[in-house]
Amino acid sequence: MSRIRIKDIAQLANVSAGTVDRVIHGRSGVSDATRKRIENILEEYDYQPDILAGTLASGKSYRMLVCMPEVVYAHEFWKFPEEGVRRALDEIAHFDVSVEYLRFDQHNKRDFCHKTDGLQIGDYDGVLFAPVFRDESVKFIARCHTVGVPCILFNSRVEGVEFDGFIGQDAWQSAYLGGKLMDYGLSAGRDLLILNLSLRTDNYQHITKREHGFRAYFEEHSDRVDHLVSLNLSGGDYAVIADALDRKMGELNVAGIFVTNSRVHLAARYLAEHGTMNIRLIGYDLMKESIGYLRREYIDFLISQSPEEQAYLGLRHLFTGVVLKKEYPHEVLMPIDILTKENIDHYLNFNHPNEQPE
Amino acid sequence: MSRIRIKDIAQLANVSAGTVDRVIHGRSGVSDATRKRIENILEEYDYQPDILAGTLASGKSYRMLVCMPEVVYAHEFWKFPEEGVRRALDEIAHFDVSVEYLRFDQHNKRDFCHKTDGLQIGDYDGVLFAPVFRDESVKFIARCHTVGVPCILFNSRVEGVEFDGFIGQDAWQSAYLGGKLMDYGLSAGRDLLILNLSLRTDNYQHITKREHGFRAYFEEHSDRVDHLVSLNLSGGDYAVIADALDRKMGELNVAGIFVTNSRVHLAARYLAEHGTMNIRLIGYDLMKESIGYLRREYIDFLISQSPEEQAYLGLRHLFTGVVLKKEYPHEVLMPIDILTKENIDHYLNFNHPNEQPE
DNA sequence: TATACTTTCGTGTGCGCACACGATCATTAT
DNA sequence: ATAATGATCGTGTGCGCACACGAAAGTATA
Numbered sequence: 001m002s003r004i005r006i007k008d009i010a011q012l013a014n015v016s017a018g019t020v021d022r023v024i025h026g027r028s029g030v031s032d033a034t035r036k037r038i039e040n041i042l043e044e045y046d047y048q049p050d051i052l053a054g055t056l057a058s059g060k061s062y063r064m065l066v067c068m069p070e071v072v073y074a075h076e077f078w079k080f081p082e083e084g085v086r087r088a089l090d091e092i093a094h095f096d097v098s099v100e101y102l103r104f105d106q107h108n109k110r111d112f113c114h115k116t117d118g119l120q121i122g123d124y125d126g127v128l129f130a131p132v133f134r135d136e137s138v139k140f141i142a143r144c145h146t147v148g149v150p151c152i153l154f155n156s157r158v159e160g161v162e163f164d165g166f167i168g169q170d171a172w173q174s175a176y177l178g179g180k181l182m183d184y185g186l187s188a189g190r191d192l193l194i195l196n197l198s199l200r201t202d203n204y205q206h207i208t209k210r211e212h213g214f215r216a217y218f219e220e221h222s223d224r225v226d227h228l229v230s231l232n233l234s235g236g237d238y239a240v241i242a243d244a245l246d247r248k249m250g251e252l253n254v255a256g257i258f259v260t261n262s263r264v265h266l267a268a269r270y271l272a273e274h275g276t277m278n279i280r281l282i283g284y285d286l287m288k289e290s291i292g293y294l295r296r297e298y299i300d301f302l303i304s305q306s307p308e309e310q311a312y313l314g315l316r317h318l319f320t321g322v323v324l325k326k327e328y329p330h331e332v333l334m335p336i337d338i339l340t341k342e343n344i345d346h347y348l349n350f351n352h353p354n355e356q357p358e
Numbered sequence: 359m360s361r362i363r364i365k366d367i368a369q370l371a372n373v374s375a376g377t378v379d380r381v382i383h384g385r386s387g388v389s390d391a392t393r394k395r396i397e398n399i400l401e402e403y404d405y406q407p408d409i410l411a412g413t414l415a416s417g418k419s420y421r422m423l424v425c426m427p428e429v430v431y432a433h434e435f436w437k438f439p440e441e442g443v444r445r446a447l448d449e450i451a452h453f454d455v456s457v458e459y460l461r462f463d464q465h466n467k468r469d470f471c472h473k474t475d476g477l478q479i480g481d482y483d484g485v486l487f488a489p490v491f492r493d494e495s496v497k498f499i500a501r502c503h504t505v506g507v508p509c510i511l512f513n514s515r516v517e518g519v520e521f522d523g524f525i526g527q528d529a530w531q532s533a534y535l536g537g538k539l540m541d542y543g544l545s546a547g548r549d550l551l552i553l554n555l556s557l558r559t560d561n562y563q564h565i566t567k568r569e570h571g572f573r574a575y576f577e578e579h580s581d582r583v584d585h586l587v588s589l590n591l592s593g594g595d596y597a598v599i600a601d602a603l604d605r606k607m608g609e610l611n612v613a614g615i616f617v618t619n620s621r622v623h624l625a626a627r628y629l630a631e632h633g634t635m636n637i638r639l640i641g642y643d644l645m646k647e648s649i650g651y652l653r654r655e656y657i658d659f660l661i662s663q664s665p666e667e668q669a670y671l672g673l674r675h676l677f678t679g680v681v682l683k684k685e686y687p688h689e690v691l692m693p694i695d696i697l698t699k700e701n702i703d704h705y706l707n708f709n710h711p712n713e714q715p716e
Numbered sequence: 717t718a719t720a721c722t723t724t725c726g727t728g729t730g731c732g733c734a735c736a737c738g739a740t741c742a743t744t745a746t
Numbered sequence: 747a748t749a750a751t752g753a754t755c756g757t758g759t760g761c762g763c764a765c766a767c768g769a770a771a772g773t774a775t776a
Binding site for chain 1: 753754755756757760761762763
């Protein structure tokens, strides 16, 4: 009563196993008549190949490429996906799957081009890609397509080109939630600050969508706030940010600050240095510095997009498609995780069990 | 440069593959001298068996038992773990792993005893168990132990007996977080209600820990609240609950209600029927009714313990231990998920992609 | 010494599949 | 007519391992 094998199919069709094998793999050398007959039987008995025996016999090995920004101190963020890749690899390593990284400087277009231009994409069986530069990413994804290598995107999407899968977060909705958390329990009629602290215009779409989402909340609850002011500071320097904040805090009656990316810890530092705990602060991601301020309640909420989980899923999807040759979801939107002082530890323990809390 | 095989080890040790095989499996029939020699070589070359070839050759199949309360309308909660089991099974089915369910009436001790007493636990290779009745569960777990079948618990823990793994949530901390969410932005000096709506004393420990956690928050922030009143209602009837609430609402100046389990939708119904939206309501789990009230903002926050993910991990851990014969974490505490009207949809989509939102 | 028994080990087979090779037969060219 | 060609299909081998069987050598018993 076990699963049906190639041998069984062959017997049912009065042919040899080799012929069935040819049909299954779409190889030539089978007459149309027998091919149809075998296909029908395969269908009828719902033949499912034994993947274990298959990979064992084929001896094939799979190389996946993970292409994403390099981990540098200022962008610790990119160490998280590695954890997810590691976890996925742990689960699928039996199938002779290996991963190679291609890391690029996310502030240097030319670095990305230089590193990808010479790349033999055809050497790989799948690509997991975190796009940063719009046009260059489009070109890269198109190149994957021409050589027939599936390319799954994570973290951010790229418009204008077909991709084989996407795993990310609904940026607009995450910030709309940020609006709710900012508003929750706040007395009406005060001012809020939206702080865009991009180092460059990378992930620009993300940032914009977040600002829109946050504003959308307060457009739907227009009575809740007097002024909703954006402050865009593209420089990285804390002093600049502090200066700008000084000025705004003087002009407005600020009740809360929403930082549209992971650099929320800079705003937290400002609040900490000025000893102001009664200004709400909400931002993104689990930078080490941010976690410290969250624990000391200078940051009220951090919104996480689970970068580990994104990369984990990305690699799993590649595996599903390439090795198992099965369908996988074309688009996955991650849950929008809300983190506070009270649940951050369990979150970190769960997602990074190997790291020691400080 | 491929991985080292049994054959290679055999050659290195000047023995046949059969002998190496005996050493690896700890079978008898090898002299102490050669055994030592082979063990050293295995160690030195860090031999890792090819699981695929192993399971293919052994032809073994694995039967897992999932023992948990049956899904009835009033406890829709228990349909979630099934989703996680299904997902895990999808991933490991290649290894000839199958799952059987043993579902019991969680309000009927005798039903549990009756169904487990005749059970041949030895027929299974692993057990995933959601304990409800304390003493009976201890007995059941002990029985697994005597026949050498690993037993992993999820959802709630059982004291007084050794188990092979646990996956659950920190009940105390989840309610401490509930306290924070209740308190957040609330003006000081009002009253809060803790509502225990257990149908029975099942999961009693859970409930108690949650009450303690919630109270602990306000003991640490004692200036934030005047009265913190518990209301225990073990009956299931809405009318009874409404009556009791009517009385309490008269006595106190209630600003918020914390329901210690999934029956928070009953309190939400009360608020909805009385048209009171300015009372905060926080509870647990993703009952369909509760989600409706969350969407209409009668419930402010739901705390989720990811029952799917718990069961998913449980089965994966069993697989890791039984099939891969590797270590797995003895205890996993789930992240404490915060759900609001604004992020519930993405959460549901991610965890239950097959269900249609209403 | 001959026999029975035990310890120690090598050999062989098969798991289900992928793939190379060769066999068979009909068809076409010479 | 034979030879050559191509289409169609069967057979065999091996992937790395688990496990049964039996061989060889040593040990005990009569």
